[in-house]
Amino acid sequence: MDEERKFPDYEQKWQAKWDTTREKASEATTPKGADNFYILSMFPYPSGKLHFGHALPYTLTDSMARYLRMNGKNVLNPTGWDAFGLPAENAAIEQKSHPSKFTYENIAEMRKQQHAFGYSFDWERELFTCKPDYYKWTQWIFLQMLEKGVAYRKTARVNWCTKCNTVLANEQVQTLIKDGEEFQACERCESRVIPKEIPAWYLRITDYADRLLEGLDKLGDDWPERVTSQQRYWIGRSQGVNIDFTAKLGKSEPLTVFTTRADTVFGVTYVALAPEHPLVEQIIEQSDAKKAKQLREFVKEVLTMTEQDRAGGAEKEGIDTSFKAVNPLNGEEVPIFVANYVLMYGTGAVMAVPAHDERDHEFAQEYKLPIKQVIQPTASGKQEAGARSASEGAVKSIEEEAFTEHGKLINSGKYDGLSTPEAIAKIAADLAAEGKGGEKVNYKLRDWGISRQRYWGCPIPVIHCPDCGIVPVPESDLPVQLPDDVDFLPTGQSPLTLHPNFQHVKCPKCGGDAKRDTDTMDTFVDSSWYFLRYTDPHNDAEIFDKAKCAHWAPVDLYIGGREHAILHLIYARFYTKFLHDIGLINFDEPFKRLYAHGLIQGESIRVVNEHMNRYVSPDEFAKLKKDGKAGDGDITRRIEKMSKSKKNGADPTALMAQYGADAVRLAILFLGPGDADSVWDANGMKGPYGFLRRWYDTVLQYAPKVEDLGELPPGLEFSPAAKALRAASHSLIDKVTREFEGRYAFNTAIAQGMALLNDISTFAKAGVEDDASRYALREAFEAMVLTLSPFVPHTAEELNEALGHKESVFSRPWPKADKQAMQLDEVEIPVQVNGKVRGTIMLPREADKATMEKLAMDNDNVQKFVDGKQIVKLIAVPGRIVNIVAK
């Protein structure tokens, strides 16, 4: 590809102009009206450079913001920086520099790139989560949560990243497989994660579990199913029954189990405890030395694994404690096991029913425990079982396989004959009546641990006083500033602890010597409320002015990646509900509509031969091929997420330098629908770039012919070709408008813009001499400039000017499609015989069925196919099709 631009570079000219003319989002305090639109793309972490992961959402967002403004909407489209976080701290350690330096340098670079892309952000509202004027309010919210009991402190087992030396939320831990070994790893640095017991701050998100679920229902179709279903799963509500067994230790101890299948309680053949279960310690104390040792070792072994590791498919193992538990429903005594497969969920103890639970079945077979069937397949249940057995050959016996579906109770005393749901309800009621349990709801969702033992984050505004205990920092003392001069090498304890002055403080309550909390907050806290601060970003008296916030919030359209489906999006929803509850806002869902954009991937090439075994870039491969060091047979091509190590990345900024911002914006949008993953093609610039060049050339060539024309005079007579062009112009307006009004498949809108340019070329080359044709041509140019302006703002401005407009294309109103002009006088209609197209007929648009049928029958080719046959049926759909059924 030629390095040189083939048409003038006018982009900086327009960017400079926009900098001075850009209309600012309104500051009004009136309640949000229909004209206000808050569009937001997830603010970025300042990682260094703008990549495709940013360019796609920002281009989508910018296009929509520009469209909305042209439609007279009052638009808020802010951006900022999710600027606290570990990468900056780790980079600073490596480069012996400071996280803030790394962070602000990256921000400067990325801001420059965003500007070069022509993004129309509300820069005066730019915010930085790492600045005291922002985190003051992050701390303030924490204090509100503390006061309401939503924030609390406890000591618990946490996920500890061995490299970052800090705590990770469950959500930040991922399962990795390396060298055949499966283990739990830090989402960011991929190092091993181990469990550790430390005191930390928690937010009671579990109290909001039901509301978080209900909220999802309300969001309905405005959020993608894949996001809401993931959140539902993550919250993991399960409705079941607590049943109080009795553990026969020295004295009787209550042993409560949680089950969703209370109907199987007569099938219990043992009870299994999680190693963390409080009763385990008592059991060990009361066991003989040998058993106690055995149990201790087992518990220790299991607890050195993270929960995820334990779940990772290890063999089911357990130890018979030799103690018994009594089933409250039938008085049976069953052995108590401690088992690795039981998690500290629900009560941390399960009633094991091998006949009707796969896990218990597996365990029972291993330890030769009885399997007692208490549920029988019913007619409807059998149907499913039957379908399965048909494929597997035979119905398996209960010894071979657990029957886990619903059915009818047997061997269950007075409950015999009841169905699963009936039995669950009855048993729950009976237990409740006797005070031995009852209905219970559990959630997978855990409270959110937010303490981090690292430096580059928001300090937690509390003081630990030896006399008064935990004392919140008084609001007037906020923010608790993060000191600059801290040695933040990760040692496992919070760097702030090492600062000479930071932690030494007088207790605000008693005035005695006390210590500040030296942990910082998880950065997900910072991003859980930033969208509200944008509505009043410079307020230093309060978190935001309620009325100003109400002028914009909630966000109408939130654009971001799917990787945030659970983490950020569930935390932000939780924060919004909390802020609603303390009366700051009058809505409790932050994002009305969520648009989850896709991932732009790249094709990687891996060469494996006698010379090498590594990833190469396409250029490298071409060279290797030329040098005879690699051939097509030696390579594996794979579509993967772009990454440096796989050499499959493309740099949007480099492409922008070569082809211009508009061409890159267009190429990104043209790749495919924005919500689908797509693959970047090295040739992906050619089409869009060539289109912009042809468009530019065509407008400049014909502008002199059309620039003196005013408004379209009424009653103009158009030639058929001019009418066709007008139809194409108005169809484009209609098409682009519809895409912006909800579907957002801009690739198809752009395709139609390209098609109109093709039509224009054909039309113009045929000669444009009469006035009507000149008007039609002008109309086509205008339609293109206006409808494509949100995607390629610089080119649109330039061509708008070339067409003689003095004002910016963005201060012109969005065009309206003329439905009349979209219609052609004559339409081509396919004629089918027995469902196969045998010809087409041209006929007036308003032709009735009879005319269609007659013309269809007159068609020569159609005649050939119906000749000698009897016409059974004639279907004519006006404007669509004629189908002749002949025998």
Add this chain to the structure above:
RNA sequence: GCGAAGGUGGCGGAAUUGGUAGACGCGCCAGACUAAGGAUCUGGUGUCUCACGACGUGGGGGUUCAAGUCCCCCCCUUCGCACCA
């Protein structure tokens, strides 16, 4: 295993309501201009077939005058979750 999204030319993708499958772009082929082309322009391009035509949206069945689109069964791919009792 569970949940979600997908499977259409050589490739990215279109077909929004059941109505001419393959818009638009890339690539490819031919031609023009040219000292030259990895530039630009013009035309062509689903497969098979000289052609008439036949076939064609992962596979199989069904509904319909008509199915990429609706219904049933199956296969495959990607993503997320995965002992939550």
